Amino acid sequence: MNSTILVTRPNYDDATNYLYYYTKQVIDFALNRNIKVLDLIRPRLTKENFSNLILKNDPSLVFFNAHGDETKIYGDKINNKEEILIEENKNHSILSKRIIYARACWAAASLGKRCIKDGGCFIGYKYPFSFWTDDRWSSKPLNDNTAKLFFEPSNLIVTSLLKGNTTQEAFDKSLDISKKIILGLLKRKEEPGTMASITLLWNNVSAQEILGQKDIKFTF
Amino acid sequence: MKDKEKLDKEIKELILWRLEATIPKHFKISIGSKGTFDKEELKKHVEKEDEVGMIFVNMQLNFIKDLASGKISEMLAKA
Numbered sequence: 191m192n193s194t195i196l197v198t199r200p201n202y203d204d205a206t207n208y209l210y211y212y213t214k215q216v217i218d219f220a221l222n223r224n225i226k227v228l229d230l231i232r233p234r235l236t237k238e239n240f241s242n243l244i245l246k247n248d249p250s251l252v253f254f255n256a257h258g259d260e261t262k263i264y265g266d267k268i269n270n271k272e273e274i275l276i277e278e279n280k281n282h283s284i285l286s287k288r289i290i291y292a293r294a295c296w297a298a299a300s301l302g303k304r305c306i307k308d309g310g311c312f313i314g315y316k317y318p319f320s321f322w323t324d325d326r327w328s329s330k331p332l333n334d335n336t337a338k339l340f341f342e343p344s345n346l347i348v349t350s351l352l353k354g355n356t357t358q359e360a361f362d363k364s365l366d367i368s369k370k371i372i373l374g375l376l377k378r379k380e381e382p383g384t385m386a387s388i389t390l391l392w393n394n395v396s397a398q399e400i401l402g403q404k405d406i407k408f409t410f
Numbered sequence: 411m412k413d414k415e416k417l418d419k420e421i422k423e424l425i426l427w428r429l430e431a432t433i434p435k436h437f438k439i440s441i442g443s444k445g446t447f448d449k450e451e452l453k454k455h456v457e458k459e460d461e462v463g464m465i466f467v468n469m470q471l472n473f474i475k476d477l478a479s480g481k482i483s484e485m486l487a488k489a
Contacts, residue, residue: 203446204445205445258443272443295441295443318441321440323439328438370489382434389469393473
C-alpha cells in the first residue's frame with residue numbers, strides 16, 4: 191500500500207459542483223505536504239481509469255465525493271448517465287484494506303460494511319450527507335459561508351488523516367468541530383437560517399459512521 | 411418513519427411550520443442525487459409526501475426527537 195490519496199471529483203450538478211470546489215482545499219493541503227494525489231476529474235473520471243489507478247498505484251486512502259446509495263458510489267455523468275464506480279458484490283473488494291472516506295449519501299449503510307470485511311476502514315454516512323447552500327453565492331461556492339459550515343467538518347476527516355491521525359481520531363475531530371459549529375450557531379440562533387443549519391448539521395453528525403479498523407493511519 | 415407510511419396530519423403541520431419559520435428564501439438544500447431544493451420546492455414535496463418530502467420530514471423528526479430526549483444537549487456538553 192502506498193502513501194497516496196485517490197480523490198474523485200465529479201462536477202455535473204449543484205451538489206457535485208460544491209463538492210468539487212471544497213475538495214480542492216483538501217487536495218491543496220495534501221500537495222503542500224508533498225503527498226501524492228491522484229485527482230480524478232472529467233474527462234479522466236471513469237470507472238476504467240479509477241480501477242486502473244487503484245491497481246497501479248495501490249493508494250492507502252480513497253476519498254469519494256459523489257452521489258451514492260446503500261450499495262453504490264457513483265463517478266461522473268457520462269452520456270447523460272451517472273457511472274457507477276463501486277458496487278457492492280461486484281467490485282467493492284478493490285477497496286479492501288484501504289482507508290475510505292465516502293462523502294456520499296447512504297454508502298455506510300451497506301456498501302461500507304462489505305468493503306471492510308477483509309480489513310481497512312470505511313468512514314461515510316448511513317443516511318444522506320446533506321447541506322444548505324446560499325443561492326446568492328452559488329457561483330462562488332468557496333465564499334458561501336452557509337455551505338462552509340458543512341464542508342469544514344467533512345474536509346477535516348481527510349486533513350486529519352493526512353496529518354497522521356488514526357481513523358478514529360480523524361472521525362472524532364470531525365464530530366468535535368461539528369459540535370463546536372452547532373454551539374457557535376446557537377449563540378446567534380436569531381439570525382435567519384441558523385436553526386435550519388443546526389438541524390442539518392445534527393443530521394450529518396447522526397449519519398456519520400466509522401466501520402472497520404479504527405486504529406490505522408495513512409502512512410507517509 | 412418509512413416513506414410509504416401516511417404522515418400524521420399534526421406532524422405534517424409542524425414540519426411545514428418549521429420549514430416556513432426557519433428557512434430563508436435564498437437557502438437551498440442539497441440532498442445527494444435527489445437534487446437541490448429551495449423553500450417553495452421543499453414545501454411542495456412535503457405536501458405531496460413524496461420521497462424528497464419524506465427525507466426532509468425524517469431529518470426534522472430526527473432532530474426534534476434528539477432535542478427532546480436530551481441527546482443533543484448531552485453531546486454538546488461534551489464539546
